Amino acid sequence: MFVRTVYATGNPAQLGTAIRTLNTQGHDLLEERPGFRGAGVFVDRSLGTLFSVSWWESAEARDHSDQVMRERRPALLHPFAGTVAVENYEATVFPVGHRPLTGGGMRLTRLEFAPADADLAFDTFHAGVLPRLEVLPGFAGAALFLDRVRGRGLVGVLFADRAALDGSRAGHALIRHESVVKAHVDVVALEEFEIVHADVRPD
Template sequence: MYVRTIYMTGDPAKLDGVAEAVRTEGRELLSAQPGFRGMGLFADRELGKLLVGSWWEDESSRRASDEALSKRRAEMMAPFAQTVAIDNWEAPIARRAEELGPGACFRLARLDVAPGDVDLLVTTFRDTALPRVQKVPGLAGMSLLVDREHGRAAVGALYTDRDALVASRGAVAAIRGESETKARVTTRSLEEFEVILATAVPHA
């Protein structure tokens, strides 16, 4: 599968209105596009950050949807977004354990990886990191996204509630540190969000 992420920052006071528009109209527009497989919407209300991820069956569907929706998307985001970063990814691994209820949270780690080491990262994540992280209480889903051309990756993890997210930090940090050495990657940033919407995504 393939993923498009949109990362917006802006005035926290204007976040909720745009988040609701993306959750309703945005989801409806995406759902009408061929090849659409799911979406996530995540917010940091304190700092004023919105992250949108849309999942696609193939790269051509992702590209076509971008062309079809870019104008309306920009209009929808304009009341909030002062900065917008759009990235495209391949999703070699995606696991969704259960449906999420109110209060769910999301952690995102951005990684630097040499293009030649992407397959090593995928193997290390699948065979070493994922089986251990899946034992962490409260984990509700996890995915690995890679950008082979630019040497980047991202790991997203869903948790059932904030208490589970907070309690997981130590154990996940240890797994991250060991896996980083083995996979020859560097963690560039680490962020946590509230989950506004996370629809089911088929396993990859």
């Protein structure tokens, strides 16, 4: 699986317009693209940040879709977005078989590592981190995105509701502290978002 992420910042008062447009026009555009396998929209309403993810069965399907989405994206995010950053990753770990989520919480961790340590980052997360995350109360899914060439990654952990997200901070911090040493990665940012919608269909 492969993903494209869009990170936009803007006026919090205009965020609702972007959410509605993405959930209607944006979703319809994505569904029309070959190889589309789901999408997620995550927001921080107080800060005015929006993080969206689209899932693709291949890197080729993702890249081909961007020819259309690149042209339509400014209109979809208008008038909210003041800045927009688009990135591509390989989804090396992703939620399987969970129900679509709405209204929960997501914690996003941004990672940097030496490109040669990409496999170590994957192995550490898959074998050591994921099993410990799965027993946190309210856990609803997790994903690991890697850019092996640039040495960058994202970890997204989903929780069923805001209370579970809030209550997981101490336990998740301990897991994170122990795992970054084993994986030889650096945490460069940590954010939390409300889940507007999250759904991935691997098959």
